Every structure is written in C-alpha cells, then in structure tokens.
Amino acid sequence: MSATPERTTSATTAPVASEPVLLSVRDLTTTFATNAGPLRAVDGVSFDLGREEVLGVVGESGSGKTVLSRTIMGLLARSRVTVSGSVRLDGVEIVGASENAMRQLWSTRVAMVFQDPMTSLNPVMRVGHQIDEVLRVRLGLSRTAARARSLELLSLVGIPSPAERYRAYPGQLSGGMRQRVVIAIALAGAPALLLADEPTTGLDVTIQAQILNLLDDLTARLHMSVVLVTHDLGVVATRTSRIMVMYAGRVVESGPTADVFADHRMPYTRALLECSPRVSNAPHTRLAAIPGRPPNLAALPAGCSFAPRCAYATERCHREVPALVETTTPGHQYACWNPLPARGGPRP
Amino acid sequence: MLRYVVRRLLTLVGIVIVISVGSFYLIHLLPGNPATVILGTGDSPANRALLYKQLGLNRSLVAQYVIWMGNVLHGNLGVSFISQTSVASTIRAALPIDVELIVLSQILAFAFAVPLAMRSARHPDGLVDRLLSAGSFTLLSIPPFIVIVLLVLVVSIKLGVANTGPSSYVSLATDWVANLESLSLPAFTLALGSFVLYFRVLRSDLIATLQEEFITMARSKGISHRRIMWRHALRPSSVALLGTAGVNIGGLLAGGFVVEYLLAIPGLGYTLISAIASSDYLLVQGIVLVVSVGVVLVNFLFDFAINLIDPRISRE
Ligand SMILES: Nc1ncnc2c1ncn2[C@@H]1O[C@H](COP(=O)(O)OP(=O)(O)OP(=O)(O)O)[C@@H](O)[C@H]1O
Ligand code: SF4
Ligand SMILES: [Mg+2]
Numbered sequence: 001m002s003a004t005p006e007r008t009t010s011a012t013t014a015p016v017a018s019e020p021v022l023l024s025v026r027d028l029t030t031t032f033a034t035n036a037g038p039l040r041a042v043d044g045v046s047f048d049l050g051r052e053e054v055l056g057v058v059g060e061s062g063s064g065k066t067v068l069s070r071t072i073m074g075l076l077a078r079s080r081v082t083v084s085g086s087v088r089l090d091g092v093e094i095v096g097a098s099e100n101a102m103r104q105l106w107s108t109r110v111a112m113v114f115q116d117p118m119t120s121l122n123p124v125m126r127v128g129h130q131i132d133e134v135l136r137v138r139l140g141l142s143r144t145a146a147r148a149r150s151l152e153l154l155s156l157v158g159i160p161s162p163a164e165r166y167r168a169y170p171g172q173l174s175g176g177m178r179q180r181v182v183i184a185i186a187l188a189g190a191p192a193l194l195l196a197d198e199p200t201t202g203l204d205v206t207i208q209a210q211i212l213n214l215l216d217d218l219t220a221r222l223h224m225s226v227v228l229v230t231h232d233l234g235v236v237a238t239r240t241s242r243i244m245v246m247y248a249g250r251v252v253e254s255g256p257t258a259d260v261f262a263d264h265r266m267p268y269t270r271a272l273l274e275c276s277p278r279v280s281n282a283p284h285t286r287l288a289a290i291p292g293r294p295p296n297l298a299a300l301p302a303g304c305s306f307a308p309r310c311a312y313a314t315e316r317c318h319r320e321v322p323a324l325v326e327t328t329t330p331g332h333q334y335a336c337w338n339p340l341p342a343r344g345g346p347r348p
Numbered sequence: 349m350l351r352y353v354v355r356r357l358l359t360l361v362g363i364v365i366v367i368s369v370g371s372f373y374l375i376h377l378l379p380g381n382p383a384t385v386i387l388g389t390g391d392s393p394a395n396r397a398l399l400y401k402q403l404g405l406n407r408s409l410v411a412q413y414v415i416w417m418g419n420v421l422h423g424n425l426g427v428s429f430i431s432q433t434s435v436a437s438t439i440r441a442a443l444p445i446d447v448e449l450i451v452l453s454q455i456l457a458f459a460f461a462v463p464l465a466m467r468s469a470r471h472p473d474g475l476v477d478r479l480l481s482a483g484s485f486t487l488l489s490i491p492p493f494i495v496i497v498l499l500v501l502v503v504s505i506k507l508g509v510a511n512t513g514p515s516s517y518v519s520l521a522t523d524w525v526a527n528l529e530s531l532s533l534p535a536f537t538l539a540l541g542s543f544v545l546y547f548r549v550l551r552s553d554l555i556a557t558l559q560e561e562f563i564t565m566a567r568s569k570g571i572s573h574r575r576i577m578w579r580h581a582l583r584p585s586s587v588a589l590l591g592t593a594g595v596n597i598g599g600l601l602a603g604g605f606v607v608e609y610l611l612a613i614p615g616l617g618y619t620l621i622s623a624i625a626s627s628d629y630l631l632v633q634g635i636v637l638v639v640s641v642g643v644v645l646v647n648f649l650f651d652f653a654i655n656l657i658d659p660r661i662s663r664e
Contacts, residue, residue: 075568099573106570119561124583124658133579137571169659185569 022225023049023072023193028085028095030064030071030249036298041067043249044085049193054219054226056236056257058272059246062294065229066115068246069195071095072227073112074102089193107138107189113196113215117178117203121170127181128154128166134188153184158214176207180214187218194219197229212239233272237261242331245269248295248305251324255332265327265339268306304337312338356651360644364637371636372413375629382429382627403429416633425637426630428623435634438619443638445531445615448520449608450600452528452535454593457542465547466577469554481551484544496537496607503533515612534607538600542593549592553585560584587654594650598643 030042041064049055057065070076072087074094087094089110094102114120122130128150135146147166154162157180170178179199186194196215200208216239219226230236236243236257243261244254245268253266264270271290292309295301301308307317314337322335327342382403383396400406404415419426425435468477504513511518511529518526557563558581566580605617612618616635623631 073568075564103570103572106568108570112565112568114561114565116561120565122562122566122580122584123660125580133571134569137575138569171660182565185565189570 020051021048022051022053022090023227024086024088025049025072026086026088028068028071028087029083030067030076031082031084033080033082034298039298040300041249041297042071045244045246045249045251046085047244047251047254049225049227051192051225052219052223053242054228054240056240056243057227057229057246058231058233058236058243060231060272060290060294062297063246064249064297065231065246066197067249069112069197069227069229073110073195074105075112107134107191109191110193110195111186111189111191113179113182113186113194113199115198115201117175117182120182121178123170125169126167127170127173127178128168130181131185131188134185138189149188150184153188154181156187156218157181157184158210159184174207175203176211179203179207179211183211183215183218187222190222192225194224194226195229196226198231199228200230200235215239233261245272248297248300250305250335251333252306252336253334254324255327255329259329259332263327263329263332263343265334265342266336267310267312267338267340269334270340271309304335312340314338356648360641360648363644364640367640368417368633368637369413371633372416373409375624375627375632376409378624378627382629385430385626385628416630420637425634428628428631430623430626430628430631435631438631439616439634439638442614442616442619444520445517445613446601446604446608446617448527449531449535449538449604449613449615450597452531453538453542453600454597456535456539457546460539461543461546461550462582465550465554466582468547468551469558469581470573470577472555477551480547484547487540488544490540492537492541492603493606493610495540496533496610499533499537500611514610517611517613530613534604534611534613537607538604541603542596542600545592545596546589550585550589553588554581557581557585583657587658590650590654590657594647597646597650601639601643 025048026046028042028045029040032039032041043064045068047055057068059065067076071083072094074087074097076083078099083095085095089105092105094105121127128147131150131153132143132146135141135149136143141149151162151166154165159165159177159180165173165177165181170181173181183199194215199215200211203211212235215226215228218224228236228240233243240257242255243257245252245260245266247268253260253264253269260269261273264273268290275290290309295305295308301318302321303319304310304313304317304322307313310317316337320337322337324333324335326333382405383391383399387395387399397406404412407415416426425439427434428438431438464480468480471477500513503509504516509529510516511526512533517530520527554577563576563580566576571579601616604615605620607613608615608617609621616639620632620635622628623635
C-alpha cells in the first residue's frame with residue numbers, strides 16, 4: 001500500500017432509474033504536458049447521464065470545467081494532452097477515437113455551446129452560412145433547404161427578423177444574439193447530448209436569464225440531454241436534476257440538485273453556496289467569500305486540494321486525498337474527511 | 349468609403365508628383381545627353397546648341413518639367429527625340445508584356461504558397477513545416493538574376509526547350525503556346541521570390557488563426573479539415589497576405605526589369621534600360637510615370653480587396 005491511497009472513484013452517481021444511460025464517464029483524467037510539468041486539469045471524474053437529463057457542473061474558474069467538457073466532446077488538440085479513462089456516448093467510446101470517427105458524432109450526436117460568443121463565431125462569415133454549413137455538410141441538405149431550415153433555427157432561438165440576421169456578420173450582432181446563433185448552430189444537427197460550457201459568461205444579467213431559459217425550453221422540446229457548466233450555483237438550482245461540484249479537476253460532491261442544496265456535506269460546496277450571488281456577477285470573478293485562491297494544478301498540494309483554504313482542515317486533510325463516499329441519500333456523494341453534519345445546509 | 353477613395357486619390361497625385369520630379373531631376377544628372385546620341389560625338393557646339401533649342405532642352409529644368417506636366421495632363425506623353433515615335437505607343441506595346449509576366453508569376457506563386465502554407469500550419473514545427481520553411485529560406489537567399497541564368501543554362505541550353513532562351517520572345521498574338529514558353533522562365537523566376545514571401549506570411553497568420561476559438565467551434569461541427577482550412581481559416585488569415593502582395597507586385601516591376609533585360613524581352617524594363625542608355629528623356633519619364641501610377645493602383649486594388657475579405661476592417 002502506498003502512503004497516498006488511490007482515489008476510489010468507482011462508486012458513481014447512479015443514473016436516473018429506468019432511463020437508459022446516454023453518456024457514461026468513468027475515471028476520466030486529462031493531463032496537459034506543460035513547461036511546469038504535467039498538469040491534471042481533470043482528475044478521475046466519473047458520472048452517468050440519462051436521456052433528457054440535465055446535469056449541472058459547478059466550480060470556480062480554473063476548476064477544469066471547460067477541459068472536462070472538451071474531453072467529453074473529444075475536442076482537445078491532440079498534442080501535449082493525455083486522456084485516460086472512458087467516455088461512452090450511446091455505448092461508443094470517445095476516449096482515443098480518431099478525429100475522423102469523432103466527425104461522425106459531432107453535430108449529430110453531441111454538440112457544444114461555447115463559453116464566449118465573442119470569439120466562437122467566425123468573424124468573416126455570415127452567421128446564416130455558419131448554420132447552413134452544419135445542415136449542408138453534415139445533413140446533406142440542399143442550399144435552399146439549408147437556408148430555410150437555418151431561418152427556422154434562428155427564429156427557434158428567438159432571433160427577431162431572421163432573414164436580416166441571416167446575412168449579418170457576427171460583429172453586427174450583440175453578445176446575446178451571437179450566443180443565440182451559437183445555440184442555433186449546436187441545435188442544427190439535432191444532437192442527443194448538448195454540452196453547454198458556461199453559455200452565459202460575458203453576457204449581462206437579463207440576457208443571461210433569457211439565454212438560460214431558452215436552453216431550458218429547447219432541451220425539453222428537443223428531448224436533449226444536457227451538461228450545463230457554470231461557476232454559479234444559482235444557475236443550476238432550478239435547471240438541473242443533478243449537480244456535480246468540481247474543485248481542482250476533481251469531483252468533490254455530487255448528487256440530486258435538491259439534496260446537494262439542502263444537505264451538502266463538503267465545506268467547498270457550502271462556501272460556493274454561501275457566496276453564490278442572487279444575480280450572478282461578472283464572468284471569472286473569484287468567489288470573494290472563499291478566502292485564498294484555487295491551487296496551481298501543476299503543483300497540487302498533497303491530500304485534499306481544498307485544504308489550504310478550508311476552515312475545517314485537519315492534519316489528515318493535508319496528507320491524504322479524501323475519496324468520494326456515499327451518503328444515505330442514493331446518488332449523493334462527497335469527498336471530505338470532516339464532512340458537515342447531515343441536514344446542515346444554510347439555505348436551499 | 350467616399351472619403352477613403354478621395355484620400356487614396358490624393359495620395360496617388362502626391363506620389364506621382366514626387367516620383368516624376370525626382371526622376372526628371374535624376375535623369376538630367378546622368379552623363380549621357382541626347383544631342384550626343386543623335387548627332388554623334390564629333391559634331392560642332394553650334395549644331396548642338398541648335399538641337400538643344402529645338403528639343404527645348406535649353407530651358408531651365410523647372411520650365412521643362414512644367415511644359416512636360418502640362419502635356420501629360422492633356423494626355424500627351426510626347427514623342428521620343430531619339431526614335432521619333434510617340435512615347436505612348438511604345439509604352440502601349442511594352443506594358444502588356446509586363447502585365448502578363450506578373451500575372452503568370454503571381455498565379456504560380458499563389459498556387460504553391462497557399463496549399464503549402466496550409467500544409468505547414470497544420471503541424472507547426474513538424475517535419476513538413478521545418479522542411480518547407482528551411483527550403484523557402486534557401487530560395488530567398490538566391491538573387492533572381494542567378495536563378496534566371498541557371499534556368500536558362502539548364503532548361504534552354506541543356507534541355508533545349510524551344511522559345512526559352514534569350515531573345516526568343518514571341519508575342520501573345522503571334523502564337524500563345526510559344527508566348528507562354530518564352531515567358532515561362534522569367535515568370536518562374538519572379539514567382540520564386542513572391543512564393544517565399546506569401547508562404548511565410550500566410551503560414552504564420554494561419555498558425556495564429558488556427559488557435560482561435562472559432563476554429564475549434566468549426567471543428568466541433570464535424571466538417572472536414574480541408575473545409576476548415578479553406579472556408580474558415582484562409583479568409584481571416586489573408587489580410588497580411590494581400591497587403592504583402594500589393595506591395596510585392598509593385599516591387600516585381602523592378603525585379604522584372606532585370607530578368608527582362610537579361611532575356612531581351614521587350615517589356616517596360618527592357619525599354620526603360622535602353623531609353624536610359626540613349627538619354628531618351630521623354631521615354632524614361634513616360635515609363636517612370638506609368639510604372640509609378642501602376643504601383644499605386646495595384647496597392648489601392650489590394651487594399652480594397654482586404655476590405656472585401658474582412659468585414660471587421662471595413663466597419664471601422
Ligand atoms: N491547453 C492547455 N494546456 C495547459 N493547461 C491548460 C490547458 N487548457 C486548460 N488548462 C488548465 O487547466 C485548468 C482548468 O481550466 P479550465 O479552462 O477547464 O477551467 P474552467 O473551470 O473552465 O474555468 P473558467 O470558469 O475560467 O472557464 C486551468 O488551470 C488551465 O490553466
Ligand atoms: S477534506 Fe479536509 S480540507 Fe478537504 S474539504 Fe474536507 S475538511 Fe476541508
Ligand atoms: Mg471554462
């Protein structure tokens with residue numbers, strides 16, 4: 001036995017009963033080769049996602065949310081990255097799949113809404129053509145059929161006067177409009193799984209709510225499963241059936257949304273909750289109420305990575321990594337040596 | 349847009365004035381003089397003075413310039429003292445050769461530079477990229493007059509390909525195949541320098557563009573790598589390329605002169621060098637004027653193309 005025990009992540013959140021699993025992630029680890037040495041941006045993440053289920057992934061800036069969604073999407077650049085573990089989408093393994101194999105899945109099985117609508121659209125291509133492209137290349141629609149469908153998609157995502165917007169360049173649209181276009185592109189191939197990576201970062205508050213409500217509405221209407229990534233617990237409270245809290249690339253608590261809100265056991269989850277603003281603040285702001293900063297992933301402390309900032313840390317926390325353990329509620333797990341008492345949540 | 353065009357036209361006028369004044373002054377500094385060319389060295393000073401008066405060369409340089417400019421503004425480039433033919437008709441015969449030469453060289457340069465830059469940018473610092481970069485750097489270090497001499501040695505003399513040697517120019521109207529043959533070596537020579545330039549500029553811009561988030565987004569649509577390169581990456585990476593091409597094509601006129609002269613291709617370069625040698629002032633002035641206007645117009649054209657290609661620029 002080594003001094004630091006292997007993290008046991010085999011016990012995973014159970015899929016929603018009776019629903020067949022759409023996405024199954026097991027012990028997923030993504031390591032970048034950096035000049036400062038290997039950087040484990042995602043470390044042993046496991047979860048299942050049922051059909052038409054919405055999973056919230058929550059964590060501070062730098063906790064590995066974007067890397068996790070891109071790893072699941074199979075979209076990371078292939079050099080200087082090592083991915084281990086397994087991602088199965090409808091039983092098809094994505095880890096290690098070739099770019100050619102992934103091309104068959106992108107748009108039609110899995111699609112992504114990117115974090116920043118200011119940079120994710122091609123600035124020199126009319127937005128209509130950026131939607132058409134999916135329809136024509138991936139679905140084989142004719143030019144006219146694609147155009148008609150693009151206009152439908154533009155109205156579906158709530159863009160007024162679609163025919164005019166169709167011809168616009170991204171620079172002529174507001175941030176909220178651009179993100180709607182990005183969503184239209186993601187929906188064009190009718191994917192079963194939508195990965196939404198902080199879809200409202202950089203948008204102002206009223207627009208944030210509009211975009212999130214739009215996503216809510218569309219996922220229900222189009223029978224999609226969604227992984228909704230955010231740094232704001234307020235965003236996932238009403239929109240998800242389950243939450244996964246990430247810290248420094250690891251899952252530190254996960255479970256049914258109501259349960260995590262009411263009965264969280266991990267001090268980091270509580271800290272997140274306590275400083276979760278009613279209206280979310282500017283993108284990438286550090287959560288002011290949590291003292292200290294997230295650790296440098298290239299030089300993680302031994303033991304619990306939250307220990308340097310944790311009010312409950314004991315000597316053991318600095319030595320051994322806590323494994324995920326089940327609570328009495330099915331599917332609710334946390335990783336902490338000194339968990340908060342059950343039913344100790346401050347507010348739902 | 350209108351302001352832009354007006355500003356550009358004013359620049360054009362300014363450049364033409366500066367260049368024509370400069371060349372007017374410089375050519376009168378040259379040792380030769382037209383009276384000697386026409387009358388020979390042994391003629392009497394009196395005859396010379398008379399000829400000077402007839403040609404208007406006895407006036408001050410400023411007066412000569414004003415008279416010349418006045419004629420130019422009336423569309424008259426004058427008649428050569430030496431050959432007694434109109435400068436405009438001489439230029440009209442020579443200019444199309446340069447245009448054809450440059451067009452051919454640019455087609456060649458772009459046809460190789462664009463796909464190879466894409467290939468290189470796909471894996472920066474990969475084997476192919478390093479080979480191409482090193483190769484292009486080597487090409488850059490060989491001057492055109494060496495390239496053309498080597499090409500003539502190998503292609504026309506060793507391999508004996510028809511119409512490729514010196515003094516074998518055939519006009520487009522006579523026989524287009526022979527015309528292409530006779531321009532192939534100079535076009536290739538001019539293309540080399542342009543190719544290296546375009547390859548390097550486009551490669552580095554493509555590498556930068558491929559890091560952009562919208563490229564990852566395009567990948568996530570499941571479209572082919574080729575489509576990402578041609579439809580998504582090329583256009584936003586072409587701004588510097590077009591700017592470079594605009595400037596480079598102007599420079600090619602000068603580069604072309606050497607090659608034309610070496611192969612005795614009767615384009616503007618060849619004509620200009622002969623005109624300087626025979627102190628044919630009006631012809632030199634005419635060619636310099638046409639070339640400088642041409643260079644500015646080409647620049648103008650490429651700037652305009654940049655505006656078309658990148659809507660981010662034209663909105664500003
Ligand atoms: N290509 C890469 N090479 C090296 N390190 C990377 C790379 N991409 C991400 N990282 C690192 O991985 C960590 C997690 O980054 P990630 O972008 O996933 O965070 P995030 O949770 O999405 O944060 P945010 O809320 O700011 O978007 C960061 O420390 C980041 O520096
Ligand atoms: S394991 Fe220790 S340091 Fe980590 S969250 Fe729990 S109490 Fe804090
Ligand atoms: Mg992110």
